[in-house]
Amino acid sequence: MTYYGRWPYKYEKATELGAAGVLIIHDTKGAAYGWDVLRASWGNESFFDPDRDRRLLFEGWTSGETADRVLAAAKLDRKALREKAETPDFAPVPLGLKATVRQHREFRTVDGVNVAGIVRAKHPAASGRTIVLSAHYDHFGKDETLQGDQIYNGAVDNCSASAALLATAGFYAQRPDRLKDDLCFVAVTAEEQLILGSSYFARHLPFKKDTVVADINFEMTNVWGETEDVFAIGARHSDLDAVCREAAEKMGLRYTPERNGELGFFYRSDQISFARAGIPGVWLSQGIVAKGPDKGLVQRQFEDYRRTKYHKVGDEVQPDWDLRGAVQIVDWARGIIAILQERKDLPQFVPTSSFKRESVK
Numbered sequence: 001m002t003y004y005g006r007w008p009y010k011y012e013k014a015t016e017l018g019a020a021g022v023l024i025i026h027d028t029k030g031a032a033y034g035w036d037v038l039r040a041s042w043g044n045e046s047f048f049d050p051d052r053d054r055r056l057l058f059e060g061w062t063s064g065e066t067a068d069r070v071l072a073a074a075k076l077d078r079k080a081l082r083e084k085a086e087t088p089d090f091a092p093v094p095l096g097l098k099a100t101v102r103q104h105r106e107f108r109t110v111d112g113v114n115v116a117g118i119v120r121a122k123h124p125a126a127s128g129r130t131i132v133l134s135a136h137y138d139h140f141g142k143d144e145t146l147q148g149d150q151i152y153n154g155a156v157d158n159c160s161a162s163a164a165l166l167a168t169a170g171f172y173a174q175r176p177d178r179l180k181d182d183l184c185f186v187a188v189t190a191e192e193q194l195i196l197g198s199s200y201f202a203r204h205l206p207f208k209k210d211t212v213v214a215d216i217n218f219e220m221t222n223v224w225g226e227t228e229d230v231f232a233i234g235a236r237h238s239d240l241d242a243v244c245r246e247a248a249e250k251m252g253l254r255y256t257p258e259r260n261g262e263l264g265f266f267y268r269s270d271q272i273s274f275a276r277a278g279i280p281g282v283w284l285s286q287g288i289v290a291k292g293p294d295k296g297l298v299q300r301q302f303e304d305y306r307r308t309k310y311h312k313v314g315d316e317v318q319p320d321w322d323l324r325g326a327v328q329i330v331d332w333a334r335g336i337i338a339i340l341q342e343r344k345d346l347p348q349f350v351p352t353s354s355f356k357r358e359s360v361k
């Protein structure tokens with residue numbers, strides 16, 4: 001999966017080409033989540049940042065079944081079109097259909113707040129550079145149309161990561177003399193709404209961009225127990241890959257390439273805002289092999305979480321959580337910080353990445 005396969009790019013490109021609106025045909029496999037997740041994320045009001053360019057007149061999704069009916073009216077077949085779309089010589093196919101879009105739009109202004117704190121490096125060899133650590137603290141609020149529980153607690157997504165961020169901040173706040181690079185801890189808002197908070201932050205950095213080393217993002221931090229392996233989502237885009245590997249191996253963890261890269265997780269959380277602003281970033285993820293006799297334990301629980309609780313009101317604290325996994329992730333982040341601050345050169349994007357240090361996308 002690349003940036004170009006994710007939905008924000010479809011809207012961006014359509015805006016650039018002067019489209020009136022876009023309906024994306026939902027594909028569970030490509031999106032890596034079902035229609036229910038889309039409904040929870042987009043069935044209510046949505047937000048945009050007035051600081052950014054204009055949006056399309058309408059943006060939305062249709063299910064595959066609805067798309068089939070529409071395409072049938074144009075005597076077209078979705079499967080055949082998809083197959084063609086996966087070849088390099090594909091060109092857009094006009095449907096010859098007219099659509100009437102009726103909307104009752106209501107606007108309200110909502111203030112969102114990113115909360116950031118800086119631990120200043122107190123090492124005699126302080127560099128004047130900054131490493132950013134991030135985690136989003138927002139979720140979906142409340143859904144009053146639901147029976148029973150209406151509160152989206154977001155215990156894994158993203159309290160687990162917010163806790164990891166605070167624990168890391170707490171650790172360094174006690175030990176600034178160990179730091180050569182300043183650490184900026186930012187709890188960003190509106191990740192669940194187009195990643196607005198981190199996007200704003202990355203475009204209005206409170207320090208010079210060429211002094212920012214990297215973004216280390218905590219997201220849905222492992223609450224299911226220790227693993228033997230870890231991987232860094234998005235590491236393949238930059239020199240951070242080698243840094244993440246070195247730090248993991250120092251802890252005796254097996255470092256693997258990003259798993260499920262085709263699911264595009266890199267493009268789905270706050271590290272992407274930094275990459276778009278020209279700053280390499282990673283999301284630190286647990287691996288799939290649990291420590292202990294039941295090797296599949298962590299992955300099984302993670303998959304069960306994604307299937308049954310992700311972006312639902314059931315994302316709550318569970319009595320069987322094993323936070324030793326989260327401790328591993330925080331320790332790994334500390335290892336990464338230790339390596340980064342010893343390196344003279346800033347991490348760069350690799351030539352095959354769609355991002356560049358100076359790119360403003």
Ligand SMILES: [Zn+2]
Nearest residue numbers: 157191192311
């Ligand atoms: Zn989420």
